[in-house]
Amino acid sequence: MARPYILHMFTPGRQASPFDVNMAIDAGYEHVIPYAEVTRDNIAALTQDAIFSRGPKGVASTGLFIGGRDVVLAADMLDAARKAMVPPFAVSVFADPSGSYTTAAALVAAVERQLRKAHRTDFSGRRVLVLGGGGAVGRVAGALASQLGAQVWLSNRTDETQAVRISRETNARFNAQTEGLLIRSADALRAALADADIVFATASAGVQVVGEADRAAAGKLLVAADVNAVPPAGIAGVDAMDDGKGIGAGRAVGVGALAIGNIKYQVQHRLFLAMREAAGPVYLGFPEAMAMARTVAAELP
Structure with a gap:
């Protein structure tokens, strides 16, 4: 039987964003589980709980998402989660605190497009x-x-x-x-x-x-x-x-x-898909969001 797709959503705050939950489910994750008050101090332990429980094959159907509001903390948490992996027990991780990485990337890509046009x-x-x-x-x-x-x-x-x-x-x-x-x-x-x-x-x-x-x-x-x-x-x-x-x-x-939001939506959706469809673990932060935003912007008329 095929393993269901599970996304564990970690946020330093008191609650996960409904926007991010909706985006993840629309990208094909069958089970989306939020965890509040996750920080640098406990993300490594939670990451290892997620990877070891499903076995080397099950990790391909598992992902982690890092939210919150602090852009620096989210970047640190992404690095900590990546370092906590123990291959072949390794899963994909996507950080987008308050949607800021994907929104900022969409903003810059949209402006870059108009500078050129x-x-x-x-x-x-x-x-x-x-x-x-x-x-x-x-x-x-x-x-x-x-x-x-x-x-x-x-x-x-x-x-x-x-x-x-x-x-x-x-x-x-x-x-x-x-x-x-x-x-x-x-x-x-x-x-x-x-x-x-x-x-x-x-x-x-x-x-x-x-x-x-x-x-x-x-x-x-x-x-x-x-x-x-x-x-x-x-x-x-x-x-x-x-x-x-x-x-x-x-x-x-x-x-x-x-106009910015149209690109932002596509960027976040495609990065969720990239996590789910990747042959191996991928780690997605604001550089990857920027690369995807430029791709989306280039497709516009």
Whole structure:
């Protein structure tokens, strides 16, 4: 009898994400079991419980998923789970805390696509301002843009010390080169926008971070991308459905939340499938999410 597909979902928080549960089941996992309050300290033991109980053949029908909200912790947990494997007892592992790895990858791939279509350029040498740069999606998107050659600012509205700390942690863990930037006033925002070629709006849902007057200060702007699907738009003039639509009278184009979300959905779905269909164990984090997002984006008209 064929072994059923089992996915063990580990989260440091109090509950797993229903979004991730739905995505896993739609990708063909027959049994999805969530585990709360899993951290670096106990993920190795739980991983070995999962691999040894099914035998060398059963591990092919077993997967691990790492969620939560902390992008650095999730990366550490992915590494710890991988090190806990004892071949031939080894299973695939996919980390995507708060959907941030797949969302950030989709954001960067969608913007890269528009840079090429609308401006015949890419991220290399471009200045990227990440509004909401202390959040999960903002940090990973900033790291990915940096790895593609951009100069990246991770903005923060709280204090400069926190902005610098988040940037340094992001750089150290994700092999990036970003800078922390404190933006507390409209003047500071407009000064930052004036230097930006690209803007990522990754702040909380339902919060507008760039108004019409602010956007007018962004004279060099090529692409503005907003992951916020909850009104009002995070960037004035960028609608959720936009995918390369012009903004205002300048040359900038917008990428909206649903255009990004379409790529994100495909990326997460395909990575779940990749785990389930792989001939051997695979380990999927934000680099693999970025590679998949570029593949999905390249398929779009």
